[in-house]
Ligand SMILES: O=C(O)COP(=O)(O)O
């Protein structure tokens with residue numbers, strides 16, 4: 218088994234249900250790095266959050282943030298954050314939702330939207346049905362994807378996803394997607410697992426993700442990540 222890179226989601230994969238990072242995952246990712254295998258963060262979180270995660274762990278392969286809207290790798294693209302989709306449809310959806318949801322818009326909007334370059338996000342205190350209903354008559358609905366990451370509700374431009382952006386980052390670095398191990402926990406990870414040769418679902422993952430994975434971990438969260446890395450990489 219040749220593994221050229223390991224791509225991991227953050228929340229629910231290298232963190233637990235409280236979003237606290239698992240020491241076991243940090244250690245396993247560092248071991249992979251010490252063997253010369255780059256590790257890559259692939260997340261729905263904003264780029265500065267993903268960047269801090271990458272630096273603190275020691276992931277050298279770069280990052281995909283905002284469910285594919287943004288990529289960054291030190292030393293590439295003149296060291297600038299790269300935005301892969303323009304925001305027009307998402308901004309227009311925000312206007313529509315402000316109108317439909319009224320006070321609920323601000324009440325449930327994620328505190329980190331101010332840093333988002335391509336997406337808009339709501340806390341799960343807002344019912345996804347209510348969000349979907351409010352968007353039903355939005356004229357560009359077909360241009361959007363709504364993800365429930367298990368931690369938040371994301372409205373993302375359909376032209377990007379975790380899979381297309383990871384592929385873009387890997388191709389730029391001469392990494393064959395067939396030799397990438399992708400590890401995730403939820404709906405917003407489906408696209409990057411599908412693109413990768415080795416598709417790993419942690420034990421706490423949604424059934425739908427387990428269904429498309431090539432290996433389902435016995436362990437949950439970071440312990441699952443460590444299990445997969447120990448089993449297939451180290
Ligand atoms: O941002 C979220 O809602 C979840 O983030 P994740 O994609 O790293 O799990």
Ligand SMILES: [Mg+2]
Pocket residue numbers: 226227228229230366367401402403
């Ligand atoms: Mg996740």
